[in-house]
Amino acid sequence: MTTTPPTSTHPRTTGRPARILLARSGRVSVAFRSRSLWVCAGLLVTTLVIAVLSLGTGDFVISPSNVLRTLFGDGATKDTFIIHTLRLPRLLTAVLVGIALGIGGTLFQSLSRNPLGSPDIIGFNTGAATGALFVILVFHGTANQTAVGSLIGGVATALLVYVLAITRGVHGYRLILVGIGVAAILTSVNAYLMTRAGLRDAQGAMVWLTGSLNGRSWEHVRPITLALVLLVPVALWLGRDLRFLELGDDTAGALGLKAERTRLLAVLVGVGLTALATASAGPIGFIALSAPQVARRLTGVPGPNVVPSALTGAVLLAAADLAAQRIFAPTQLPVGVMTGAIGGVYLAWLLSREWRKRRG
Amino acid sequence: MSTAPPADPDRRHNTRRVGLLVLAAVVLLVLMLISIAVGSKSISLGTVITEILHPTDSEDGIIIRSSRLPRTLLGLAVGIALGAAGALMQSLTRNPLADPGILGVNAGASVAVVGSISLFGLTDPSAYVWFALFGAAVASVLVYVLGSGGRAAATPVRLALAGAAISAALGAVVSGIVLLDRAAFDQFRFWSVGSLAGRPLEVLTELLPFLAAGSVIAVALARPLNALALGEDAGRALGASPTRTRVLGVLAVTLLCGASVAAVGPIGFVGLTVPHIARGITGPDQRWVIPYSMVLAPVLLLASDILGRIIARPHEIEVGIVTALVGAPVFILIARRNRMAAL
Numbered sequence: 277m278t279t280t281p282p283t284s285t286h287p288r289t290t291g292r293p294a295r296i297l298l299a300r301s302g303r304v305s306v307a308f309r310s311r312s313l314w315v316c317a318g319l320l321v322t323t324l325v326i327a328v329l330s331l332g333t334g335d336f337v338i339s340p341s342n343v344l345r346t347l348f349g350d351g352a353t354k355d356t357f358i359i360h361t362l363r364l365p366r367l368l369t370a371v372l373v374g375i376a377l378g379i380g381g382t383l384f385q386s387l388s389r390n391p392l393g394s395p396d397i398i399g400f401n402t403g404a405a406t407g408a409l410f411v412i413l414v415f416h417g418t419a420n421q422t423a424v425g426s427l428i429g430g431v432a433t434a435l436l437v438y439v440l441a442i443t444r445g446v447h448g449y450r451l452i453l454v455g456i457g458v459a460a461i462l463t464s465v466n467a468y469l470m471t472r473a474g475l476r477d478a479q480g481a482m483v484w485l486t487g488s489l490n491g492r493s494w495e496h497v498r499p500i501t502l503a504l505v506l507l508v509p510v511a512l513w514l515g516r517d518l519r520f521l522e523l524g525d526d527t528a529g530a531l532g533l534k535a536e537r538t539r540l541l542a543v544l545v546g547v548g549l550t551a552l553a554t555a556s557a558g559p560i561g562f563i564a565l566s567a568p569q570v571a572r573r574l575t576g577v578p579g580p581n582v583v584p585s586a587l588t589g590a591v592l593l594a595a596a597d598l599a600a601q602r603i604f605a606p607t608q609l610p611v612g613v614m615t616g617a618i619g620g621v622y623l624a625w626l627l628s629r630e631w632r633k634r635r636g
Numbered sequence: 637m638s639t640a641p642p643a644d645p646d647r648r649h650n651t652r653r654v655g656l657l658v659l660a661a662v663v664l665l666v667l668m669l670i671s672i673a674v675g676s677k678s679i680s681l682g683t684v685i686t687e688i689l690h691p692t693d694s695e696d697g698i699i700i701r702s703s704r705l706p707r708t709l710l711g712l713a714v715g716i717a718l719g720a721a722g723a724l725m726q727s728l729t730r731n732p733l734a735d736p737g738i739l740g741v742n743a744g745a746s747v748a749v750v751g752s753i754s755l756f757g758l759t760d761p762s763a764y765v766w767f768a769l770f771g772a773a774v775a776s777v778l779v780y781v782l783g784s785g786g787r788a789a790a791t792p793v794r795l796a797l798a799g800a801a802i803s804a805a806l807g808a809v810v811s812g813i814v815l816l817d818r819a820a821f822d823q824f825r826f827w828s829v830g831s832l833a834g835r836p837l838e839v840l841t842e843l844l845p846f847l848a849a850g851s852v853i854a855v856a857l858a859r860p861l862n863a864l865a866l867g868e869d870a871g872r873a874l875g876a877s878p879t880r881t882r883v884l885g886v887l888a889v890t891l892l893c894g895a896s897v898a899a900v901g902p903i904g905f906v907g908l909t910v911p912h913i914a915r916g917i918t919g920p921d922q923r924w925v926i927p928y929s930m931v932l933a934p935v936l937l938l939a940s941d942i943l944g945r946i947i948a949r950p951h952e953i954e955v956g957i958v959t960a961l962v963g964a965p966v967f968i969l970i971a972r973r974n975r976m977a978a979l
Binding site: 391397440441450453454456457458460461463464465467468470471475478479482483485486561562565607609610612613614615616617619620621623624627628 | 732782797798800801802803804805806807808809811812814815816818821822825826828829904905908953954956957959960961963964965967968971972
């Protein structure tokens with residue numbers, strides 16, 4: 277068997293036994309760890325605070341109390357226009373894309389049992405970028421056509437990686453290796469396209485490649501909302517099965533689980549979520565990689581933490597977008613620059629703290 | 637007692653390894669000649685050989701000495717460096733995925749190059765060589781320190797995660813600079829493809845000391861790496877210091893990758909693919925894997941460069957693109973066929 281042992285570093289569980297809450301109704305019973313619940317509540321509050329802050333800041337400052345008043349439909353006309361037309365769609369896109377990337381990342385990482393198995397590493401983002409670059413540089417398409425191009429590129433790449441990785445079942449390491457191989461090919465195709473284009477086109481493409489939330493309107497919010505409504509319940513349901521799968525195919529089989537079917541479904545849902553996120557905001561790096569890792573360390577629960585990962589993704593992306601808008605104001609950096617910088621430094625700090633703690 | 641894995645009872649095995657290595661070296665030599673001969677103006681192999689042995693001032697002679705020969709020698713040197721660095725990294729981190737791209741070395745060099753272009757307006761590869769080297773060194777030390785924090789040794793996953801974290805942060809800095817500075821972006825997009833073309837011979841001679849030092853360390857580390865492959869305790873018992881081996885290994889990788897990234901830009905996939913092919917031929921003994929990688933990598937690099945010149949005549953496709961197009965499918969094939977568990 278080629279299954280690799282779970283390679284990620286599990287955080288040490290706390291000394292006292294985890295408190296588990298059980299909710300039963302009829303045939304459905306759900307077990308919550310109270311720490312996970314607290315973490316989710318904390319993340320939710322953080323998201324709201326960031327939301328109020330980013331709705332209130334900008335060239336025109338609105339106080340937090342006025343932001344809240346406007347959101348509840350009782351604000352001044354000017355505030356209402358700025359928040360509802362300009363800032364709210366952008367914020368919602370950030371939050372929703374963050375959720376999609378967080379869940380997509382946790383599904384893929386659980387499938388490959390490796391933090392490196394996230395869509396940004398295994399070629400997904402690169403494929404989406406190739407699709408978009410073709411539309412921008414070769415066909416000179418519009419923004420919507422670019423989104424469609426990225427969607428096609430991303431999905432095709434993911435399916436290619438998945439098909440190439442199948443030899444009597446998909447195994448974690450092979451999925452990552454094949455993904456890295458495909459990503460490398462596409463990266464060089466992208467670089468080739470960039471060198472053959474005019475400077476102006478190439479620069480526009482570069483903004484798209486970095487991932488940006490500039491100028492997002494309600495048009496961008498609707499498709500991703502719809503996708504999340506459809507896909508999140510499936511992801512939640514898959515989360516439990518994937519946790520069993522992480523115990524090994526044999527154990528999962530003994531528990532009555534069809535391993536291959538679960539994997540295929542998880543790949544489809546993960547691809548769908550990541551593809552829509554990419555089509556909405558470009559290939560924003562690092563959220564899919566870091567959100568599940570951060571969530572796992574916050575909750576102390578191994579395996580796919582679907583809800584905490586989703587919320588962590590939302591917090592990370594919303595915070596990154598706020599920072600990208602404000603730090604170099606009036607220059608609006610694409611949010612992808614920030615997610616990379618913040619996410620990278622944060623993951624580095626997290627890893628080093630955890631590894632140093634073990635010294636004792 | 638030997639520090640190597642149990643010596644082959646069968647001598648023919650070693651004879652076969654030597655034979656194949658010689659064969660690979662012959663192939664490399666032929667490729668070098670072809671690389672000098674092929675281009676927008678074709679030169680016959682006979683002329684190439686006479687020009688090398690007895691230089692003349694004919695048109696062909698000038699083309700050979702001014703552009704084809706430097707390009708071929710650069711390909712040879714960079715190929716050797718990438719092969720050695722790849723083998724070293726994969727063995728050090730015991731990670732089949734290790735390559736300069738994943739462990740952050742390329743990202744470090746890229747930041748330094750972009751920074752130097754943007755801040756100081758450098759335009760010449762031989763001018764930003766030093767920045768690339770410096771950036772590569774800082775990034776690899778950072779990744780190593782982060783990955784080996786705490787008492788326990790740097791495990792493959794730690795190093796790979798640390799590399800991913802640092803690459804992401806540095807990559808973001810690169811795109812930040814490039815988005816704000818048009819001129820730097822225009823330079824950078826051509827550098828970041830990875831090309832052997834248009835580098836003067838001085839680039840090679842400047843970097844040769846680094847490449848040579850890195851290669852010597854790489855070869856010298858083969859034995860300790862073999863010993864450490866048995867596990868840290870066994871390795872220590874066999875007289876190999878894990879810390880010293882790792883520090884020297886990181887030093888060698890930095891010298892090799894930093895110098896080659898500086899010279900030709902980030903060329904992917906050679907360092908990742910070739911050691912896998914080498915291990916497939918020789919088995920896990922580093923005393924063979926490292927030399928094989930150092931011969932096979934320039935074979936791959938030069939063949940890719942020649943291919944890039946042939947398929948797009950009279951234009952050419954940069955070698956970095958061709959290595960990915962050639963190397964990646966081979967790599968995927970290996971990944972599909974073998975079990976390729978952690979090394």
